[in-house]
Amino acid sequence: GQQVMQIPQYQHVQEGEDFTTYCNSSTTLSNIQWYKQRPGGHPVFLIQLVKSGEVKKQKRLTFQFGEAKKNSSLHITATQTTDVGTYFCAVILNRDDKIIFGKGTRLHILP
Amino acid sequence: KAGVTQTPRYLIKTRGQQVTLSCSPISGHRSVSWYQQTPGQGLQFLFEYFSETQRNKGNFPGRFSGRQFSNSRSEMNVSTLELGDSALYLCASSLSFSGTRRTGANVLTFGAGSRLTVL
Numbered sequence: 001g002q003q004v005m006q007i008p009q010y011q012h013v014q015e016g017e018d019f020t021t022y023c024n025s026s027t028t029l030s031n032i033q034w035y036k037q038r039p040g041g042h043p044v045f046l047i048q049l050v051k052s053g054e055v056k057k058q059k060r061l062t063f064q065f066g067e068a069k070k071n072s073s074l075h076i077t078a079t080q081t082t083d084v085g086t087y088f089c090a091v092i093l094n095r096d097d098k099i100i101f102g103k104g105t106r107l108h109i110l111p
Numbered sequence: 112k113a114g115v116t117q118t119p120r121y122l123i124k125t126r127g128q129q130v131t132l133s134c135s136p137i138s139g140h141r142s143v144s145w146y147q148q149t150p151g152q153g154l155q156f157l158f159e160y161f162s163e164t165q166r167n168k169g170n171f172p173g174r175f176s177g178r179q180f181s182n183s184r185s186e187m188n189v190s191t192l193e194l195g196d197s198a199l200y201l202c203a204s205s206l207s208f209s210g211t212r213r214t215g216a217n218v219l220t221f222g223a224g225s226r227l228t229v230l
Contacts, residue, residue, distance in 0.1 A: 030210075031214075033218065033219075035219075041223075042201060042221040042222065042223050042224055043154070043201070043203075043219070043221050044221070045218050045219060045220065048214070048215060048218060050214055088153075088154065090219070092209055092210060092217070097166075097167065097208070097209050097210020098156055098159060098166075098167035098169070098209055098210075099144065099156070099159075099209045099217065099219065100156055101146070101153060101154040101156075102153070103152075103153040104153055104154075
């Protein structure tokens with residue numbers, strides 16, 4: 001079965017609106033990574049979260065790791081056209097040390 | 112420093128043929144992972160190699176195989192190609208293996224991918 005669920009699958013927002021994608025697991029995660037893939041490109045690493053309840057910011061991007069280490073979110077404030085792409089979470093399950101990716105959230109920005 | 116290099120970038124094969132894809136990791140990276148990306152299934156894990164040993168394998172048939180050389184370069188092979196094997200094959204390298212406790216050492220740097228079309 002699916003080990004990590006990422007929602008929503010697609011998101012259309014007006015430029016300037018906020019955007020959030022969520023990553024949920026049924027098992028405790030040792031850590032979580034977030035990647036961005038621009039259209040026609042390859043995934044590029046954004047950030048890694050390790051600690052329970054951790055919050056990290058990169059300019060307009062805010063990343064959170066849940067207290068139970070079973071979920072995470074990526075929030076973008078005031079989206080810009082450069083934010084277009086697919087955002088993936090990637091997790092390592094405690095019981096298995098391979099990195100598996102969520103199905104991603106594709107963000108479309110409407111001008 | 113040079114990034115992850117994948118060759119070839121594009122290739123077209125017919126059903127039943129076999130294909131070999133190559134990946135040169137970032138200098139100093141000892142782990143190489145392979146993923147298959149399709150529109151419907153997202154990024155599917157194929158396998159991970161570290162120090163010439165396969166550490167993990169995804170749920171793909173035995174037609175998919177790989178190896179890693181002493182210089183950390185990796186190849187993957189798909190035999191008896193099927194139409195459903197058409198995909199973007201992405202290689203990613205990291206300093207250490209995915210389950211390492213060294214924070215940041217399992218961060219993946221991806222290559223541009225090899226786009227395989229099976230006719």
